[in-house]
Amino acid sequence: MADPIISFQDYGFQYAAQASPTLHHITLDIYPGEKVLIAGASGSGKSTVGNCINGLIPFAYPGESTGKLFVGGVEPKESSIFSLSHTVGTVLQDPDGQFIGLTVGEDIAFALENDCVPQEKMKETVAEAARLVDIEHHLQYAPHELSGGQKQRVSLAGVMVEQVQALLFDEPLANLDPAAGRSAIELIDRVQERTGAAVIIIEHRLEDVLWRRVDRIVLMDEGRIVADLPTKTFLSGKALLEHGIREPLYLTALRYAGVPITEEISPQHVNSLTLTNEQKGRVRAWYVETEKFRVEEKEKKELLRVENLNFGYTPEVMNLQDVSFSIREGEMVSIVGRNGAGKSTLAKLICGFEKPLSGKISLDGRDLLEDTIKERAQNIGYVMQNPNQMISKPLIWDEVEMALLAGNMSADERRERVEETLKICGLYPFRKWPVSALSFGQKKRVTIAGILVQRPRIILMDEPTAGQDYRHYTEIMEFLKTLNAQGFTIVMITHDMHLMLEYTPRAIVFSEGRLLADTTAAHVLNDTELVRRASLKETSLYTLSLQCGIDEPQKFTEGFIAYEESLRSGKTR
Amino acid sequence: MAKAAILNYIKRPSPVHALTGTTKLIFFLSWSISSMVTFDTRILFVMLGICIVIFKLSQIRLRDISVVLALAAVFLVLNNLFVYLFAPEYGVEIYESRTVLLSIAGPYTITAQQLFYHLNITMKVICVVPVALLFIACTDPSEFAASLAGIGVSYRAGYAVSLALRYIPDVQREYINISQAQQARGIDLSGKDKFFTRLKNSVAILLPLVMSSINRIETVSNAMELRGFGKEKKRTWYMRRKLTGNDWIAIGLAVVVLVVDLTVTFWDGSRYYNPFL
Numbered sequence: 137m138a139d140p141i142i143s144f145q146d147y148g149f150q151y152a153a154q155a156s157p158t159l160h161h162i163t164l165d166i167y168p169g170e171k172v173l174i175a176g177a178s179g180s181g182k183s184t185v186g187n188c189i190n191g192l193i194p195f196a197y198p199g200e201s202t203g204k205l206f207v208g209g210v211e212p213k214e215s216s217i218f219s220l221s222h223t224v225g226t227v228l229q230d231p232d233g234q235f236i237g238l239t240v241g242e243d244i245a246f247a248l249e250n251d252c253v254p255q256e257k258m259k260e261t262v263a264e265a266a267r268l269v270d271i272e273h274h275l276q277y278a279p280h281e282l283s284g285g286q287k288q289r290v291s292l293a294g295v296m297v298e299q300v301q302a303l304l305f306d307e308p309l310a311n312l313d314p315a316a317g318r319s320a321i322e323l324i325d326r327v328q329e330r331t332g333a334a335v336i337i338i339e340h341r342l343e344d345v346l347w348r349r350v351d352r353i354v355l356m357d358e359g360r361i362v363a364d365l366p367t368k369t370f371l372s373g374k375a376l377l378e379h380g381i382r383e384p385l386y387l388t389a390l391r392y393a394g395v396p397i398t399e400e401i402s403p404q405h406v407n408s409l410t411l412t413n414e415q416k417g418r419v420r421a422w423y424v425e426t427e428k429f430r431v432e433e434k435e436k437k438e439l440l441r442v443e444n445l446n447f448g449y450t451p452e453v454m455n456l457q458d459v460s461f462s463i464r465e466g467e468m469v470s471i472v473g474r475n476g477a478g479k480s481t482l483a484k485l486i487c488g489f490e491k492p493l494s495g496k497i498s499l500d501g502r503d504l505l506e507d508t509i510k511e512r513a514q515n516i517g518y519v520m521q522n523p524n525q526m527i528s529k530p531l532i533w534d535e536v537e538m539a540l541l542a543g544n545m546s547a548d549e550r551r552e553r554v555e556e557t558l559k560i561c562g563l564y565p566f567r568k569w570p571v572s573a574l575s576f577g578q579k580k581r582v583t584i585a586g587i588l589v590q591r592p593r594i595i596l597m598d599e600p601t602a603g604q605d606y607r608h609y610t611e612i613m614e615f616l617k618t619l620n621a622q623g624f625t626i627v628m629i630t631h632d633m634h635l636m637l638e639y640t641p642r643a644i645v646f647s648e649g650r651l652l653a654d655t656t657a658a659h660v661l662n663d664t665e666l667v668r669r670a671s672l673k674e675t676s677l678y679t680l681s682l683q684c685g686i687d688e689p690q691k692f693t694e695g696f697i698a699y700e701e702s703l704r705s706g707k708t709r
Numbered sequence: 710m711a712k713a714a715i716l717n718y719i720k721r722p723s724p725v726h727a728l729t730g731t732t733k734l735i736f737f738l739s740w741s742i743s744s745m746v747t748f749d750t751r752i753l754f755v756m757l758g759i760c761i762v763i764f765k766l767s768q769i770r771l772r773d774i775s776v777v778l779a780l781a782a783v784f785l786v787l788n789n790l791f792v793y794l795f796a797p798e799y800g801v802e803i804y805e806s807r808t809v810l811l812s813i814a815g816p817y818t819i820t821a822q823q824l825f826y827h828l829n830i831t832m833k834v835i836c837v838v839p840v841a842l843l844f845i846a847c848t849d850p851s852e853f854a855a856s857l858a859g860i861g862v863s864y865r866a867g868y869a870v871s872l873a874l875r876y877i878p879d880v881q882r883e884y885i886n887i888s889q890a891q892q893a894r895g896i897d898l899s900g901k902d903k904f905f906t907r908l909k910n911s912v913a914i915l916l917p918l919v920m921s922s923i924n925r926i927e928t929v930s931n932a933m934e935l936r937g938f939g940k941e942k943k944r945t946w947y948m949r950r951k952l953t954g955n956d957w958i959a960i961g962l963a964v965v966v967l968v969v970d971l972t973v974t975f976w977d978g979s980r981y982y983n984p985f986l
Contacts, residue, residue, distance in 0.1 A: 196931055218940040226935050233928035236936075237947075238851045238875050245947035250937035252945050262947070280878065294936065489889040513893040520890050524920050525883075528891065528913040538913070542895025586894065 139209070140165035141223070141302050141334050142189055146203035149188060154199075158184045160359045161203070168301060171328060171335045173345050173367075176356035177380040177605040178576070185356070186306050186338050188212070191220035208301060221247070225295025225333075229307040231287035232279065240266070240282070241275040244293045265293040268327060284475050285316030289323065296327065302334040303327070309341050310603050313474040313631045315671035321347045340605045342376070343384035343676065346405060355379055371403040380607040382634070386676035389696055390415075393422035406676040409683060419684040426695030429702045436464035439625055440486070440516075440594055445495035447485055455481045457649045459495070463594065468617070468626045470636040470657060473646035474671035479629045482646070483596050488512045499593070510542070517587035521599040523579035526586065532558075532574075533567050536585045553589060560619070561585040577608040581615065594625045601635060613639050614704075633661060633673060637697060645670045658697065662690040716777050719846045724955060725767035726847045730856030731949075732956040737844040738860075739963040743970040744836040749982040750825075752970050753832040759966070760839050769846050781838050788834075789827055800826035806985040822985060829981075850874045855946035864944050876925065883921060888914045 144164040150157040159181050166172055176182040187193040188205060195217040205212060208223035228234045237243030244265055248258045266272040269289040279287060288308065295303065305324065309317040325348040328335050339345050342353075346367070353370040355363040363375040376383045386406045387397055395401070395415045402408040411419075440463040448454040456478045463469055471479050484490045486497060488509045497504045499515055520526050529535040536557055540550045558564040561581045566574070571582060580600070587595060600616065601609045609632075617639065620626050630636060636643050636657045643660045645653040647670045653660060660666055667674050681692035720726070725733075744756060771778065792799070797816055800823035801807045808821040848856070853874065857867035896910045933939075952960075974980050 190935055192931055192935070196934060217934050218937045221935055221937050228928060228932055228935075230928050232879070233925055234932035236872070236875065236929065236933060238871065242851055242947050246933075246938070247936040249944045249947055250940050252941055252943055255945060255947065255949065258945065258947055279875070484889070487889070487893055489893075509889070509892045510895055513895070518890055518893050520886065522921070524924070525887050525917050526890055528916045538896075539894040590894075 138168055140167050140206075141208060142166040142336075143206045144185075144188075144203070145205070147188070147205050148202040149184060149193060149199055150201075151184075151197060151199040157200075158359050159188075162361055164354060164361060164364065166302070166334055166336060168334050169328075169332050170351050171325075171349065172337070172352045172354060173342070173350045174336060174338045174354045174356065175340055175342055175376075175381050177340065177607055179358075180356040180379075181359040182338050182340075182356045183306060184359075186226070186304055186336070189302075189336065190224050190226040190304055191215070191217035221295075221300075222298055223300060224302045224304055225298055225300035226304045226306065227288065227291045227295060227308060229310050231284050231291060231311055234291055235279045235287050238278060239275065240271060240277050240290050243279075243290050244275075244297060246294055247298050261297050262293075265296045268296060268330065269293045269323060283316065284312050285320060288312065288316075288320055292323070292327065296331070300333060302336065305335070305337045305339070307339055307603075308337065309339055309344050313671050314344075314633055314673035315474065317341075317344055318347055318673055321345060325349065340381055342381060346384060350404070355381070367404045368399045368402065372398050380605060382606040382609075384676060385634070385696075386680040388700075389422075389677055389680055390419065392696075392699060393419040395419065406679045406683075409680070411683065416684040419680070420686060423681075423684075423686055423692055423695055426699045429698040430694065431698070436466055438462050439465045439467075439500065441496075441498045441501075442482075442486070443496040443498075445482075445485060445497065446493045447481060447490065447495075448493065449490075455649050456485070456492075459649075459651045461644055461651060461654050463625060463627060465593075466620070466623060466625055467642065468620045468640045469628070470640040470643040471627065471629045471646065472631070472633075472636055472643055472660070472670065472672060473652070477646040477670070478649040479646055480598065481649075483518065483598060483629060486512075486596060487516060487518045513539070513592070514590055515592050516594045516596060517590060517592035519583055519587055519595065519597045519600070521602055523576070523583045526583045527571050527579060530570050530572070532563060532569050532571055532582055535571060535582055536563075536589050539586060539590050553591075557585050557589040560588065560622070562615070577604065577611055580612055584615075584619075588619070588624075592624075594627060595619070597626065597628045599630055599632075600628055601630070601632060609635070633675060637661060637675065637693065638700065645672075647671070656690075656694070658690050658693040662693060716774060716842065716845055718848065718850055719769060719773055720849075721768040721847075723766060723768040723847070725763060725843060727953075728847075728956055728959055729859075729950045729952055730848050730852030731859030732952065732959050733844050733848050734856045734860055736959050736963040737840055739967050740840050741837050743963075743967045744833050746980070747970050747974045748829050748833075748980045749970075749974055750829055750832070750984075751982060752973055753829065753836060756836045756966065757832060759962070760836055763843065764839055767843050767847055769843060774842050774846060777842060778838075781834070785831060785834050789831065792827070792830065793823070797823060799823065803981055804983050804985045808985070825984070849948070851948040852950075855949040858944075858946065859949070865939065868938075872929065876929070879925070880918070880922060884914070884918055887917050887921075891917075 144162045147159065147162040148157050149159040162185065174182045174185060184193065187197060189207060191212050193199065194201070194213055201213070207220055212220055235243055236246055241262055244262045245258050248261060263272060266275060269292050271286060271289045271293060274282065274286065308320055312320060321344065324335060337345055350367050353363070353365060353367055354361055355375050357379045362379060363370060363373065371387060387403055390397060395411070395418050397403050402410050442462065443460050445456055445459040446454065447456040459482065471482065473479055485492050488507060504512055527535055529538060533554065537550060537554050540553060545553070555564065558567050561584060563581055563585055571579065574582065601612050604612065613635065616626055628640065640657055643655065643657040644651065645660055645666060652670055653666055661672065661675050662678055664674065675693065677693045677696055678689045681689040686692050744753070747753065797818065801820055803826060804822040806822060809818050810821055811819040813819065854867040854871035857870065858864045891913050896913050
């Protein structure tokens with residue numbers, strides 16, 4: 137076997153700013169042409185491993201290291217971040233933030249410019265790299281004219297121009313809609329085939345990465361490698377569940393049905409599964425059994441109504457066209473669709489940030505169009521995606537109280553209301569803490585508390601779980617469910633198909649400014665035509681059910697959700 | 710979202726657009742020096758004539774830049790007004806003669822010399838402003854950094870300009886999002902509150918904006934370092950274009966104007982052309 141391109145030998149690392157090491161005794165070899173997935177929950181150290189490989193450690197983030205690390209045969213600390221960039225190309229998580237150039241061509245050329253490559257040669261290389269990632273027709277485009285997936289392609293082309301031997305992707309799926317995420321994984325696969333570079337993907341969304349072949353999965357937890365196995369072997373073990381990573385849905389379903397996950401059934405992809413007839417029988421039997429967990433939806437009173445809404449930022453382009461739907465009291469609803477489909481615009485119209493060209497928005501039958509932003513906020517609370525975009529006070533108490541100060545409540549009433557809200561959100565013990573001492577998930581709760589304190593009827597959330605690992609995802613979503621159970625109506629804008637499927641019975645689907653469908657979440661993901669038009673992605677449950685001879689994939693998915701729901705609420709086992 | 714900016718790059722097929730960024734920058738700088746130095750009315754008239762020709766060539770229409778032109782006009786009028794208020798006899802001093810046309814009150818009289826002086830300072834501004842506006846409206850932002858490097862500015866400084874052009878729209882968008890969400894929490898920026906409250910309220914938007922901008926900076930600087938920015942003393946530019954015949958003509962014109970300007974202006978030891986003596 138050839139020499140490894142990257143080799144960690146009993147390596148440890150401690151950031152200069154931190155009191156204890158982040159990485160402990162990492163031993164890991166990555167060989168040319170391999171495709172390795174590094175998985176792990178937030179804070180497991182997986183991104184730190186990535187930073188060690190591309191040289192951000194120690195050059196951008198200094199610290200103490202122990203043991204040895206070789207990248208392309210040299211030790212990073214003896215080298216420079218620049219010469220490492222000729223060996224390892226890194227695509228960062230944020231496709232927008234890392235887009236440096238003013239146009240696609242310039243961004244791809246950036247590394248070449250820094251290398252003083254003459255212009256003619258540069259144009260050639262850029263064109264070639266752009267062809268490799270299918271972006272050659274957009275060389276003149278500015279970043280705001282591109283979708284998230286296209287920007288990521290540009291970033292990839294930008295590192296490909298260096299003829300690197302290894303490609304490192306830091307959470308490549310975090311900011312993409314489901315269909316774009318899928319094509320990103322396909323593209324990575326194609327690029328690897330053509331260039332033969334080693335590929336390292338850091339990601340916690342396992343099922344999505346496994347859409348294409350992965351040779352090896354390295355699982356990290358608390359700064360250590362807890363598993364480093366070929367994909368097949370890895371999935372047959374129990375490592376995932378123990379370390380806060382979500383296993384692929386089809387495997388969960390198989391486990392529920394009592395089919396043991398072994399290497400023999402080829403568990404690495406839903407299409408590669410080789411189930412015996414007996415095993416398929418078990419899945420069918422389990423499917424029949426899930427019937428008893430289903431709950432009928434009760435009819436609820438209508439709360440928010442949107443009628444024939446039309447809107448465009450400029451007269452030439454309509455961002456929303458003839459949108460009508462209603463939200464009922466106590467519901468939990470997902471709004472899904474690709475980036476730019478009009479989801480966020482809809483939220484802005486509902487909150488009154490923008491005025492519709494025509495159409496009506498009413499709450500409890502009362503027209504909202506004349507209400508100011510402030511007045512609407514009494515009834516409709518809006519929580520932004522990133523808590524750092526909302527938090528503006530250093531102390532938790534002040535942050536939560538802020539919205540009340542504008543009203544005419546007495547100090548006592550305010551104190552009572554804030555205390556009550558903090559209790560609902562499980563933040564009461566931290567009420568005197570500074571916000572900066574909280575984790576990301578806790579900060580998210582603080583922003584929700586800051587909205588809840590106004591006691592809105594509806595909470596509108598933009599991507600409530602973006603960038604969260606399974607553990608935090610579950611924490612946030614279970615919290616929202618308890619709020620929902622207390623009578624708050626919750627509407628979520630999301631890219632996360634799991635979230636939609638598991639937590640929101642109903643989904644509203646948007647595409648290019650139009651409402652495409654308003655139906656059950658399970659139906660959305662089992663309707664191939666709808667999935668395609670809205671750039672969503674069918675679940676692996678769909679494929680699994682067909683493989684097992686169940687020709688009602690939608691009911692199979694519903695059964696799966698009902699079963700999981702009953703597991704969470706402790707009715708089974 | 711995409712509201713029209715007051716002044717930005719306007720793409721048109723014109724010979725002015727076709728000049729390289731470096732040429733336009735050199736022309737703009739040299740032209741500014743010429744007009745700043747001289748008070749020679751004859752030269753200013755020639756420059757103004759050339760200005761009008763260039764403007765026609767550029768295919769930029771007046772209404773494309775009407776907002777900025779209006780702003781410039783306001784400043785020009787104010788400037789003239791204050792010059793007159795503080796130094797009503799300055800023209801007399803310079804041109805060493807006094808022809809009273811009209812007497813207003815106290816020291817304020819209108820003299821032909823003062824009017825002529827105002828004509829000159831107005832002309833100087835009128836000669837520079839269109840060229841400055843054309844430089845911005847006709848230069849592809851992608852070429853800015855390369856053209857700065859072209860006249861010897863460090864590429865690091867040049868790239869800072871380019872990065873600002875790249876990220877300012879993003880930060881603006883973020884500002885709008887944050888301020889809308891904060892307004893929904895009862896923060897009023899509409900001006901109904903007292904000044905101090907408004908100041909406090911704007912902090913509620915600035916803090917999140919600063920935090921998110923710091924994150925953005927970290928990402929950008931990591932991305933740049935990972936792709937070798939700052940490795941060499943020099944760098945090449947994807948968007949730089951070679952100087953063509955027209956570029957040399959434009960640069961030549963700017964140099965000729967500058968040389969004639971300096972010669973005529975300093976020939977007789979005075980910056981002023983004096984028709985009164």
